[in-house]
Amino acid sequence: MQELEALRVHVGHLQGRFDLVVQASSDALWDLEIGDLDIDDPGCPCWLSDQFRRMLGYESVDELPNLLSSWSSRLHADDRARTLNAFTAHIVDRSGQTPYDVTYRLRCRDGSYRWMRALGRTQRAPDGRAVRVAGAMTDITDSMVLLDLKRYAEDIAARYRDQASLLDKTTDAIVVRGLDGRIQFWNKSAERMYGWTPEEAMGRMVAELIYDDHALLDDITGRILTHGEWRGEIRHRRKDGTTFPVEGHWTLVLDEAGEPKSIMVINSDITQRKAAEHKIRLLAMYDSLTGLPNRTLCMESLGRALVEARMNDGMLAVLFMDLNRFKEINDTRGHGVGDQVLVQVARRFQAVLRKGEILSRLAGDEFIVATPVDDRAAAADLAERLEGALLDPVAAADHTFIMRVSIGIALHPMDGTTIDDLLKRADIAMYRAKDSGVGHVFYEPEMSEGLAERMELAKDLARALNNGELQLYYQPKVDLDSGAMVGAEALLRWYDPRRGWVSPVDFIPIAEARGMMAPLGRWVLREACRQMKAWQVAGLHFSGRLAINLAAQELDDGSLASNIVDIVQAADLTPASFELELTESGLMGDIERAIVVMAALKAAGFALSIDDFGTGYSSLAYLKRLPVDKLKIDISFVRDMLNDRHDRTIVTTILGMAHNMGLSAIAEGVEQAEQAEALRALGCDEAQGYYYGKPQPASVFARTWLTAQPRG
Structure with missing residues (x-):
């Protein structure tokens, strides 16, 4: 009897721990006894965790009962047949070789749809007949690009006899620590994430193992004790000393008297997501053709340079450059040749720049250079160096071109005190240089008469x-x-x-x-x-x-x-x-x-x-x-994606990001059948452009x- 009572207590502890994790987990769990299963029977029972209801905007089991139809009736029409077929195939396959791993959309209470990924495992009789199937659903609507989807490889159908094993199979690190900071539970994913085994971690101070910033840990702990939970991003340390970013959901656990007992921590490694964000930022900040800073980074750099000039009571020169007759190259030789010319011109401009002189490609054949100067003569010297960079002909695709540049110069603070003013007036001066046939022109107030x-x-x-x-x-x-x-x-x-x-x-x-x-x-x-x-x-x-x-x-x-x-x-x-x-x-x-x-x-x-x-x-x-x-991919990336690997990379990245977030994607500016086919092969949903029809x-x-x- 003592052994039976001890076993009952142990099972009770495991059950309590499992229930606690079910409550804290962002995943929904489900459990279905097969019996005489009829998928179309609206009264077929199926246990659904409370998180399933929360995911869809419901509050109680009365609103969304434990029925299979609570799930199947909310499947998106486009996903229903595929999802139910996968479910049926998994159950009837007595060999157990057909997995249940499917992604679909479920309708929420407000009529919107959320993307779910469901994984299931089946308990079978000796003859292979399915008797029970259970699994988990993960809401992947807000998942980041390249973030590993949460996987549960453990047989969830065995949740009542091996809950601890289920916790060890999640990709999230699950850690329970006491209010004194000592670790009470450490699952296998925590071992994989941090490098410490459960034996090494249990009883140790969590701050000692994985935190460099103890003050931040104390601050977050204080917030949890006050508000009951915390969600956010933080850096953790592995056993080998390296650090990495995690996204955490920490929950305060109360005892039966309602007093704080421990803190449940669920952490996800977001290294890949952060790398994707960094990659997107780089792609967004640099011109894919020339490698120069693009308009966005140009504006940021100009802003910093302008602030520094104001602080130092100094002069800032903004040079607006436009290549003369460049359109003729595009029209007669094609955009491919024109792009090669732009690359050569950008390299020559860079070669004559000195420290502190920032070159950007604004758009098309327009370039910007900004730099602090002591006087007008220094700005004129920079303009002459840029003009001199094009004295020799430019070779591209077996053609030789005589290139010239028109440069307009605006000076801070005389010609303007904001980025917009300086760019507008440098642009006005550039057109005066182009009209007059001289290399560079300083802005003068009377030039604004063109505003009429x-x-x-x-x-x-x-x-x-x-x-x-x-x-x-x-x-x-x-x-x-x-x-x-x-x-x-x-x-x-x-x-x-x-x-x-x-x-x-x-x-x-x-x-x-x-x-x-x-x-x-x-x-x-x-x-x-x-x-x-x-x-x-x-x-x-x-x-x-x-x-x-x-x-x-x-x-x-x-x-x-x-x-x-x-x-x-x-x-x-x-x-x-x-x-x-x-x-x-x-x-x-x-x-x-x-x-x-x-x-x-x-x-x-x-x-x-x-x-x-x-x-x-x-x-x-x-x-x-x-x-x-929906995301609409800009024409500037679509136009050259067949020949420019950088543009193709951007298109591929945007498509992957859109689809992983449950969004559709459309490409604009499709002018060729080859572009349309390439986009279709990459998974793009829709297209718009002259290939299909002009406005x-x-x-x-x-x-x-x-x-x-x-x-x-």
Whole structure:
């Protein structure tokens, strides 16, 4: 009897420990006795842990009972057959050779879907017949790029007889420490992660084993004792002395009297995720063609240089450079040759620079150099060195080109005290140099007289908006596998009676500078709604959503979401008909405001996508907080991905990141069948570009892409 009682107590301890881990774990567990299993029987019982309900937004077993249908009825329609087939195949395979490891989407209480990865193991009778199956579900919606998915290789069906073994199979390090800091439990994953065996770790001070920053450990412990839990990132030390980043979820464990007893720690190694973030940042900060700092890093460097100049009461020179007649090379020899020329030019510029002189590629054939100078003569000397770098012809692809550069120079503080002012005025001076045929020109105030033309253009744009002279063109988006249209993008066009067609490249910057983006955006949405309704009335079927671009300025409107909903509903349409595209750079202007506005738009039913993704502000830490559905890969990466391994790497990385986060991806600027095939092979979902169709007026677009619906 004593042995039986001791065994009962031991089993009770194991059961308590297992229940504690189930409560603390971010994974959901499930347990199903096979019997006369009928998957389609809504009353079929299946034990589901409380974490399953929390994952889907439910609070109690009354709301989501322990039934197999609580799981199967919430499978996404696209995943249901595949998932149930995998489940059935696993059960009926008496050899036990068919694993149950499947990824699918489950519908939450609010109607949204979350990605899950499920692993299961089956207990079988001697004849191989399945009698019980159990497993775990991991919410992988917010997983980072390259982060190892949590795996449970242990037979969870044996949870009542070997719970400790289950804890040892998780990829997370699970550590229980007393309030005195001494380790009470140390699973196998902790051994793999830190290098200390359970025998070496048990009873030791946790601070002694894995922490260098004891003050931070004390601070976090204090927070846990006050608030009951802590989540965050921290660096830990391995047995060999190396350190690495972990993401921790620490929970305060209470005894039966409600007093603090111990601290349960679940840590994940996020080394790969941090490496991916660093890689994305590097790709976002440097030009893939020349290896020079790109616009984003250029702006950061200019900002630091400007602060230093102000502190030292010094002078800062900003040189804006543009290659003369470079467009002719692209037009006559092709972009491939043009790119080779740009690489050669960048190398020559770098060769003549001195310490402290920062060279960046702004865009196309535009380069920026910024440096502290003592006087105008020093800035002129730098300009002459850059001009001299191109005295010898440039050879590229069996061609030789005589290259010249036009340079505009603006000086801080005389010509401006902000980055924008200095760049604008250096740009103005560069055009004066180009027009006059001289190598370099310093900015002079009278050069800004060219602003009159831009002011006239702004006035005409306002008139066009008020008089209905603007138009929307429509460009299809297609599924890369089927080639079928899955949506379209509405693009703003302007035909001026005096100027003819005015490029968006010319009038959009003016609209941004004049604060006209919000009224333009409202006009675009109203016109798009009017056209969508007209197509409906005409019996034409529009497949997918119509994408509308939102400008960064529009995000400043606190009532943006309600205004957009009102416009859509006034047209007797629903948000489900539309997708809203926001540029990556526009979002990062005020990320917190953007998150609030996007959450409201998402809740209203709009699909959200990030346009021009990867062009400068990529951040996984922010991306996981944005309620987006889709990433649009910028044309600058798609255009040369067949020949440029850096661009292909960026495209591959963005696709992997999008899919691992449950997002779809679309590539813009697809102009060749080879590009489309390469994107399809990489797993890209959708594409847009001249290969499928140019932007077209509504009538032409309808004839080409819309089908008539039968009238009943």
